[in-house]
Amino acid sequence: MTEMLVPIFVCVVLPVCIVTIVFVAAMNNDNKRAQVLIKAIESNNGIDADKLAEALQKPKKTAREILNLRLLRGCIFSFIGLALCIVGIVSLCMGTEFSADPVTVPLVFGGASLAVGQSYLVVYFVTRKQIKD
Missing domain, CATH: 1.20.5 (Single alpha-helices involved in coiled-coils or other helix-helix interfaces)
Structure with missing residues (x-):
């Protein structure tokens, strides 16, 4: 119970x-x-x-602060995804089967994190030209 x-x-x-x-x-x-x-x-x-x-009123974030947060999140997610992908590839090279958890789990979560990080970075680079200094 x-x-x-x-x-x-x-x-x-x-x-x-x-x-x-x-x-x-x-x-x-x-x-x-x-x-x-x-x-x-x-x-x-x-x-x-x-x-x-x-x-x-609640403080509003400026456009520059929002842009910096996007850059920060993009870097964080990209580096975490890259590290997880490296862990999965190293496990695969060490002889672990591809269907085993030490290979597939880091590659799946690493790929998803890398995709999210890259999308944040793309949005950062596209929108940074719209902000005037």
Whole structure:
């Protein structure tokens, strides 16, 4: 019976708890921002509510920051994919059969990671010309 409960908790209860915690934290932040705005409007001490609302908004990432994150993710995924592909090829060269796990698993995950990394890098190089310094 306990052998059956552990996978259920890991696959069902744990993801539901994580999603609940994330959404409750986001709602709590929004409620606190709204309370600050309501208090500022109620006190009416000459505070401009529009400027206060702008100051309390979530910070927006600039185009340069988004571009740098794409470059970073592209490099990370590409290097992880390249390393996994090298591990799979070395295992194949050491005499392990191609259908064995030490060869196919790193090659499959390495190929997927390499593809994701290359797509991030392509998007980076295409969109970097659109940003003015």
